[in-house]
Amino acid sequence: MSNGSHSTSQSNFEQGWIDISQPLSNKLAHWPGDTSFSYTFATKEQTGSVNVGRMTTSLHSGTHVDAPFHFLNEGAKIHELDLNLYIGPCRLIDIGDSEFINADALSSHDLNGVTRLLIRTKLPNNPNSFPDSIPHFTKDGAAYLGEKGIRLVGLDCPSVDALDSKELEGHHALHQNGVHILENVMLDQLSLGDYLLIALPLAIQDGDGSPVRAVVKPL
Template sequence: MRVIDLSQPLHESMPVYPGTPAPDFSTVATVAANGYQVKKIAMNTHVGTHMDAPAHMLADGKTLDALPLERFVGRAAVLDVRNCAGGVIGLGELQGQKELLAQVDFVLFWTGWSRYWGQEQYLQQYPLLTAAAAAWLGKCQLKGVGIDAISFDAIDSKDFAIHQLLLAQELVLIENLTRLEEVQSGGDFFAMPLPLREADGSPVRAFASQADHADLL
């Protein structure tokens, strides 16, 4: 079995959503001074590869701790949307995959944008779902939707319309994924949030597992 890490590493100089603070790492104790090492981490709930709960945008939305653990695990389809015209992921791209999407729990959009991680381009003009595509996804009996970009809405969005449409269907949203090109559709996907109380979101360790050639012999 092959396990593929789909998470961006957390560190102080990592990219963050504009206007939000970067993680702060400080040393509380060292082996030299205390005989053990401990670090203190201060960060918001939507940093790095992370999950949005419905409560992130909806006043009456569920928090992550209100969802059963199995909501964060399932079969995934990776949709290659790198060549979508104008960076728009429309209804046509999804309806053509209707049969595949009926067999999975998560849809992961491979936009190719993770190649810009750490660059200014990462925060600009990344591919986006149309409102019609987001509304259609909400009817597909999915557990969640993921993307290798910083957000499901434009960086200057004020109403976060795509978040609203997806979260209203009680989907969890996973942002800032990476290495989606290595994941085969139909593999197992895991995105495990921290066990935080009343969590509107959480950093996740996202990964996929799939059988390699040796396992099939």
């Protein structure tokens, strides 16, 4: 199995936790037109006492969660979301070469009893290159997850919608079916199966999203 451009150290595997988040660096690809991630720091010599860093970034840089406020003016903001959504058992599936994340692509997988789902697509895990196109959710795919009781879905893509979408059909359909969104997780390195997931958003007052440090441990 390909490791993509994001390798996991042997020590992570020995300790049980596997980092599936994109490293935040000045090389990180970002949504065209959005604020890129930038990290700078003042040295001890400059400050007289400490090294101190500064970053600027979109809240949707790298591995991140979307709050409903991202696509709905009346939607819940990041500090209002239930943290239990982002901690707990999850299942990783692979939808192969599917162009769409629809009911057909999902129905061949056992999702009974699953509340958090990670979906590996054909998109290579390359955090330093923004893709030209991505697999994306359809209304019936979102409805299928809702019927199964999924409350959080994580993708190895920068969006649950097509990159040129203005209607954001996938975002809205997932929300209408009670499914929250985690994007840009790194899944190439993982075996399919069940894990414990931690992907906590920051407590950003009134935020429309948040970067996360997403980690999993095999169950």
